[in-house]
Structure formats: structure tokens, C-alpha cells
Amino acid sequence: MKQTRLLVPLLFCCLVQSAYAQQSFPDKTLKLGKLPGSFYFTWGYNRDWYTKSTIHFRNTTTDNYDFTFVNAKAHDRPDLQDFYKITSLTVPQYNLNVGYFFNDKHDLGIELSWDHLKYIVTDNQVMHVQGQIRGHQIDKDTLVTPDFVHLQHTNGNNYLMINLVKRQKLWQSKNIQLSAIGKVGAGPLISYTISTILGNSQEGPFRYHGVVAAVSGGLKLDIFRYFFLQTDLQGAWADYTNTKLGADHQGLATHHFYSLQYKYLFGFNFPLGKRQFTSSPPIR
Template identity: 70%
Template sequence: MPPGAKHRGSLYFSWGYNRDWYSRSDIRFQNQKTDNYDFTFVNAHASDHPSMSEFWKFSSLTIPQYDATLGYLFNDKHDLGIEVSWNHLKYVVDDNQIIHVRGNVRGRYIDKDTLVTPDFVHLQHTNGNNYLMVNLVKRYKLAVGKHLQLSAIGKIGGGPMISYTISTIFGSHQEGPFHYHGWVVGTSAGLKLDIYKYFFLQGDVQGAFADYTNTWIGADKVGRVTHVFTSAQAIYAFGFNVPL
């Protein structure tokens, strides 16, 4: 850099993969237009679906649970930045679990523990449980060497969920499409190792609160699913810096 020139900051891009854990949640199913049900799964359990067996193939990079981030560090005295992240998580309500079901099921009131099979209901956000977030980024430099720099990274942000749901209810199956499902807010903390200024490795732990308000269910897309849950996400990523 010429004498007197000012470092304007740096762009960065990262790509990585994640594992996810979810809180139990109450899931409400409603359709009183083309069917007759309004019931809730109480305290349902869900799991992730990492699908990592073929992630090393270029054609399969987006099949596992992945994270893509584009950001900018301002190089200001506060070491702040802003980024846009796409977190592709997967959320599967476990089949064949015993769930307390409460509400109206085709004219019959139910309020009891029930074995929930895929013939009754199957629900998964696996293409996926997608968080599109705008984050404020804070960097704390921990150690600076000639070719390596270790930093702590904190983030907070939120945005819409552009998700893709696969579902079956009373034998009526539906897949997708991608659309707006609700909103998410989250925060994360991690470590970033910069290598020769242009490359980095990063690991983060993220906590988020997701509110599904607009999920369709059933082949006619008239039924609706609503639920809220919290998620924990462990992310490992690599990336590139572009100093400006």
C-alpha cells in the first residue's frame, strides 16, 4: 500500500457446514377450508439432517447443512462490520414419536398422548430451515503475528426465513416451493484465524429464535402450520479476505 494511503476495509466470503439442535415446540396445524382440523402437537421433538456423506463432491456442495456469508469489515476503530448470511439448516419432526395432541381432528376432539406416524402427519423443513440474516459484526483481535491473526468474532442480526417444507397430513403430500415462512433473530460467537491476510478459518456457535407464521401443508396448500422454536448451530467454515 502506498505511503499515506488509507486501508478502507475488507470484503470477505466464507463457506462452511453446520450441525443443529432444536428446542421442543408446540406445532399447530389448521385447515377449515378444504378439510376440518385445528390441533396442536404439544412439546414435539425435532432433529437436524446433516447429509454429509458426499459433501466433498462439487456437485453436492449444497446438499448438506451449509452456511454462506458475504461481509465487509470497515477497518474502523471499533472493529465493526456488516454481513449477509444464508444459513441452510434442516429441521425434521421425528416420525413415530409419542406426542400429546390437543384439538379438533375432523370433528373429533382429542387431548391425549398419540403415536404420530407419517400416515397421520409428517413435517420437515429440509431444503431447508433457511435463515437469511443481516448481521452486525464485532471483531476483537486476540493475537497478531507476521502471517497469522487470531480474533474473536461476535454477531447479532435477523431476517426472514425463506424455507422449503416437505409435509404429509392425512395422506395429502406436499413439497415446497421456497417462500417466506416467518422470521428469525440470532446471535453468535466464534474464533477466526486469518492466514496471510487473504484466507481464514472460522468456527462459530449460534443461537437463534425462529417463528414460523406462514408454512403451507397439504397438497392444496390451504392448510397452515405455525410454531416457534430456538436453535443452536455449530458452524465450521473457511473463507477469503479481499482488502480494499
């Protein structure tokens, strides 16, 4: 009986509080804050440019070489001939991003990105080669043919990164919004290497090869609420420290380089909750 007497005033207080809340704020505003922000998904393709790099090759267990390529040139490979076919979507250099905007006043977000680039050391170029190869010293400019050394990360030179994203709105109409997008991120290199060194060939598998860090900036055009187009220009530093060579994986190649990547993307927004409304003055 005592519990019943305590329960009635408590229920009365709850009803009064609920009624006051409904009078002070419109129902739409109440629903809004429970699930703020929005998820997004992007897909697109890229072109890439690389700086020259110094590549060190070493195997002192199953072979006998320890030499360096100085200022090796490399290039990308777009492979866009049949990108529109469902079975060929991942053949070209592609980009896949999944992210979340917190939708607060700072317009910040977080993103998981997979950038599939292709890196190929250009065959038949003249490079300075220093070191020793099977007991013979070398220190001269050399024509490097595929029979001597061939190295490519084409399946690929993959950047797996977590990015902090900043959005700055530039212009807005009823159904279109233009924003500037900036990102900074880092993560592992998960690459698949194809190589030939002194006649010993090797392909794959996918493995951890090193680390990458990147910054980027671009433009995002939101069309209505759910669809957008985006372009990004990304500068990255890639450090390959664990590239295994040869069929026995006893050889090792190490190098680092900078890349410039241009991305063209489309994507979808998945807002959480209802559309944001401006706050209304309390009803007195």
C-alpha cells in the same frame, strides 16, 4: 486575459499545497485511506440442535382439522456423505456469508448470511395432541406416525439474515492473527417444506415462512492476508407463521423454536487498497 491572470496564481497555490502534502506524509499513507476495509466470503457446514416446540395445524376450508402437537421433538440431518463433490456442495447443511469490515478502530462489520439448516419433526414419537380432527375431539398422548402427520423443513430451515459483526483481536504474529468474532442479526425464514397431513402430501415451493433472530460468537484465524478459518456457535429464535400445508396449500402450520448451530467455515479476505501502514511523523 483577466481569466489567465487569475489562473496562474491558482495553479501556483495548488502546486505548493501538493508539495507540502507530499513532504508531510509518505506516499503510502496517502494512498491508504481512499478505500479502507475489506470484503470477505465464507463457506462451511453446520450441525444443529432444536428445542421442543408446540405446533398448531389448521385447515377449515378444504379440510376440517384444528389441532396442536405439544412438545414436539425435532432433529437435523447433516447429509455430509459426499460434501466434497462439486455437484453435492449444497446437499449438506451449509453456510454462506458475504461481509465487509470497515477496518476502523472499532473493528465493526456488516454481513449478509444464508444458513441452510434442516429441521425434521421426529417420526413415530408419542406427543400430546389437543383439538379436533374432522369433527372428532382429541386430547391425549398419541403415537404420531408419518401417515398421520409428517413435517420437515429440509430444503431447508433457511435463515437469511443481515448481521452486525464485531471483531476483537486476541493474538497476532507476522502472518497469523487470531480474533474473537461476535454477531447479532435478524431476517426472514425462506424455507422449503415437505409435509403429509391426514394423507394429504405437499412438497415446496420455496417461500417466506416467518422470521428469525440470532446471536453468535466464535474464533477466526487469519492466515497471511487473504485466507482464514472460522468456527461459530449460534443461538437463534425461529418463528414459523406461514407454513402452507397440503397440495392445495390451504392448510397452515405455525410454531416457534430455538436452535443451537455449530459452524465450521473457511473464507477469503479481499482487502481494498493497500495494506494499512502506521502513520509516520511529518518530514520537516
